[in-house]
Amino acid sequence: MSKMERTVDLNSVRTFVCIVESGSFTSAARLVGRTQSAISMQIQRLEELLGGPMFERGGGALTLSKRGECFLPLARKLIEDNHAILEQMRSIALTGSIRLGVCDDFAEGLLAGVLRQFSQMHSQVNLELTIDLSVPLLDTYKSGALDLAVVKRTHPRPKGAQQLLTRADLTWIAAPGFRHIHERPLRLVLFPPRAFPREIMVAALRRAEVPWVAAATCHSLSALRAAVAAGIGVSAIARNAVFGGVEVIQPHELPELPCAETVLLWKSGTLTPAVERLRKAIIEGTRVAASDPELLSVDLMPTVPV
Numbered sequence: 001m002s003k004m005e006r007t008v009d010l011n012s013v014r015t016f017v018c019i020v021e022s023g024s025f026t027s028a029a030r031l032v033g034r035t036q037s038a039i040s041m042q043i044q045r046l047e048e049l050l051g052g053p054m055f056e057r058g059g060g061a062l063t064l065s066k067r068g069e070c071f072l073p074l075a076r077k078l079i080e081d082n083h084a085i086l087e088q089m090r091s092i093a094l095t096g097s098i099r100l101g102v103c104d105d106f107a108e109g110l111l112a113g114v115l116r117q118f119s120q121m122h123s124q125v126n127l128e129l130t131i132d133l134s135v136p137l138l139d140t141y142k143s144g145a146l147d148l149a150v151v152k153r154t155h156p157r158p159k160g161a162q163q164l165l166t167r168a169d170l171t172w173i174a175a176p177g178f179r180h181i182h183e184r185p186l187r188l189v190l191f192p193p194r195a196f197p198r199e200i201m202v203a204a205l206r207r208a209e210v211p212w213v214a215a216a217t218c219h220s221l222s223a224l225r226a227a228v229a230a231g232i233g234v235s236a237i238a239r240n241a242v243f244g245g246v247e248v249i250q251p252h253e254l255p256e257l258p259c260a261e262t263v264l265l266w267k268s269g270t271l272t273p274a275v276e277r278l279r280k281a282i283i284e285g286t287r288v289a290a291s292d293p294e295l296l297s298v299d300l301m302p303t304v305p306v
Contacts, residue, residue, distance in 0.1 A: 008049065010082055012042040013075045016054060019043070020072060024062055087121065096274040097126040101137040101149040104221045105241040106262055110166065111150065114285035118278055125274045133219065134196045141265060147275045150282070152196040153261040161268040165286045168238040170197055170257035172249040175231040181253050187215035187233035189224055197260065201236045204255040 019028040019039070029036040047053055054068035064072065102111055107129075119127065130140065134151040141149040150165065180187065186205065191198045205212050215233035218224040221241065228235050229245030238260040242248055264282055271279065 006049065008078065009042070009045070010078065012046045013078050015039050015042045016046060016068075017072070017075050017079065019055075019062070020064065020068075094122045094274050094277060095124045096272050097128060098272075098275050098278055099128045099130070099145065099147045100278065101130040101132065101140055101146040101151075103134045103137060103151050103262070104131050105238060106150050106166070107131045108221075109240065110286050111282070114281055117285070118281050122274065122277065125278075127278075133191060135194045147266065147271070148279055148282070149265045150262060151265065153263050161266050163264045163283050164261060165264055165283070166240070166262045167259050168240045170200065170236050170260045171239045171242065172234055172236050172254045172257070173225075173228055173242055173246040174234045174249050175229050175245065176247050178231060178234065178249075181234065181249060185211040185213040186254075188212050189216045189218060189227045189233040189235040190214050191224065192217055192219060197236055197257075200257060204257055208255040210255065 015028060015032060015034075018031055019025055022028045022031055025036050025039060029039050032039065043054060050067065050071065052067045053065050054071065056063040056065050115127070115129075119125075130137065130146065132140075137146070137149050137151050140146050141151075174181065188201065190201070202212070216227045218227055221237065222244070224235055224237070225241075225244040225246055227233070234249065234254070236257055239248070264279065266275070266279055
């Protein structure tokens with residue numbers, strides 16, 4: 001065999017790694033969707049090419065030979081390099097514009113790393129980013145001015161295809177040492193009417209028969225946190241957005257609040273390659289970045305006709 005012909009088959013490399021990670025030829029065959037004899041033949045050809053056995057023969061447990069131990073990190077790097085090459089080459093051809101709307105708490109948290117990586121890999125794509133409260137974003141999305149929108153879930157459920165990204169408890173917040181929680185009427189720092197989660201807060205207080213008064217109205221999450229930190233009043237936000245000089249109020253102090261869910265919206269069947277790539281990047285990037293392990297197993301929500 002000439003030097004030019006001596007190439008390692010990537011499918012055989014993947015099979016080898018799968019055998020090692022699954023612990024047996026039988027398990028690997030099931031995972032790769034091939035017969036056990038077929039993957040045994042792949043490993044045999046790989047061993048012939050590399051000059052010796054990859055596994056110790058005999059005995060109960062599957063054990064790597066010294067040659068196999070040496071090859072395993074190289075095999076994993078081959079697979080990683082192949083993936084990197086494909087992603088890099090695909091990114092060269094990716095062009096166009098994406099109109100993305102994001103609710104502000106998600107923009108300052110999980111999304112930053114996703115957008116940074118996407119922009120580095122797809123520098124030819126023009127990203128038009130709008131950061132706002134969920135209700136204005138929903139209005140803009142419904143008008144057709146956004147390709148993708150990341151918003152807090154409202155009721156009724158927004159129309160269109162959607163993916164649940166994060167789920168976090170809504171919690172009451174106040175400035176450290178805030179002493180007016182039991183005063184009535186309760187002073188609230190609120191988002192504008194219709195904005196999430198204003199209606200949820202008000203409804204919870206109404207059910208608990210707690211009178212309240214609007215002490216401040218804010219049009220961004222950072223402004224709301226600043227007003228609460230200044231001691232103007234109390235408010236409610238998702239627990240994963242609690243920072244910046246505010247702290248959680250003890251659960252028994254005020255009525256219980258439901259979970260806050262963040263969803264990614266898109267119009268089915270109308271996505272350009274660039275929009276589709278970012279849609280997948282947001283979903284996968286959120287799953288990796290989310291600190292709550294339950295989010296890693298969230299299923300795709302049903303598509304609802306637009």
